[in-house]
Amino acid sequence: MERKQLLLDAAHFRHATKAFDPDQKISEEDFSFLLEIARLSPSSIGLEPWKFVVVQNEAIRKELSTYSSGAVKQLETASHFVIILARNDARYDSAYAKHMMTNVKDMPEETFEQHIIPAYRTFQDVNINILDGDRTLFDWASKQTYIALGNMMSAAAGIGIDSCPIEGFHYEKVTSYLQQKGILKQDDPYDVSVMVAFGYRASEPKYPKVRQSQQEIIEWIE
Ligand SMILES: Cc1cc2nc3c(=O)[nH]c(=O)nc-3n(C[C@H](O)[C@H](O)[C@H](O)COP(=O)(O)O)c2cc1C
Structure with a gap:
């Protein structure tokens, strides 16, 4: 019971954090715990088609924010910011x-x-x-990265760390920026999948968590 309550508490604690306290940094130990959780995540047929790029360089974060309207504050204030790449060759x-x-x-x-x-x-x-097209193969790999994303955010919440998943960016522009910076090489077998920011909330969420009821989203066939 206590374990269930801890997990539920973590689920309630987690919210998409818009602004982090820029003065509070995640310890090396805690962040490496989150990376380990990502590494241990399951993936379809066990292909682990991912790579986690931790962007700590301030200038690069600032430039990224010009293509990432959904992550401007997070890029500026997060303790750690991760771009999750998915493989495009997982055939x-x-x-x-x-x-x-x-x-x-x-x-x-x-x-x-x-x-x-x-x-x-x-x-x-x-x-x-x-296998009909490059996009379908990439999207399948990208789905796997979202499992790691979810696990990282849940684990973070479990130890009192805030996070925000991020799709609010221009994929093509971010990709060519990363190529221009040499972070993504032209022939790298990766493309950008999703991003995630971690840190400690600057303030409490503005709105209470709202969700559909279980009745609305669950159907039992007996
Ligand atoms: C895959 C994904 C991408 C998201 N992208 C963004 C984003 O770019 N910027 C942002 O502020 N929130 C983003 N969100 C946060 C959602 O808007 C948020 O999770 C949802 O409204 C529920 O609120 P809660 O997470 O605070 O409970 C994203 C969430 C997910 C799961």
Whole structure:
């Protein structure tokens, strides 16, 4: 019961923080805990198609804010600001999938070639049908990054750290800015997925949390 209450308290505590207290910094230990939570997040077929870019440089944050209308205050005041990239090459037959399965997960190469490739081909091509275009493949990887995003925000709330998820930016402009800065190389297998700011709230939220009722959003089939 106590654990459930702690998790519920964290869910109520978390809100999309618009402005952080610029003088309160997250400790190295706490931030590395959040990164570890991200790293341990689940992903479809275990491909971990992500990268977390922590942007602490003030000038870069300022320039990013010109393309990020939904993150102006957060970029200015957050203790830590993360751009989450998603891979654009997470196909069943990519060198990356092979690397993940044989090097990271220690699967014998023969098993990968004979069993995994055909199974993942059916999964990606037929079942979830994401091989029609680059965008569908990227969006599938991007979905996985949102799991890490959610986990990081929930874990942060659990230890009293505030956060704000951010989609309020111009994707193309942010991408070309990151390329111009050399943060994203032209042939990097990543594109921008979503951003997230962390820190400590400057003030309490203006509005109480409102949500639809469980009745409105849950249907039981018995
Ligand atoms: C994927 C995602 C992207 C969001 N992008 C922004 C954003 O760019 N700027 C912002 O201030 N809030 C952003 N939000 C915050 C939502 O508006 C907010 O979560 C929602 O209104 C519910 O409020 P609460 O999180 O305070 O409970 C985003 C939320 C999500 C989940």
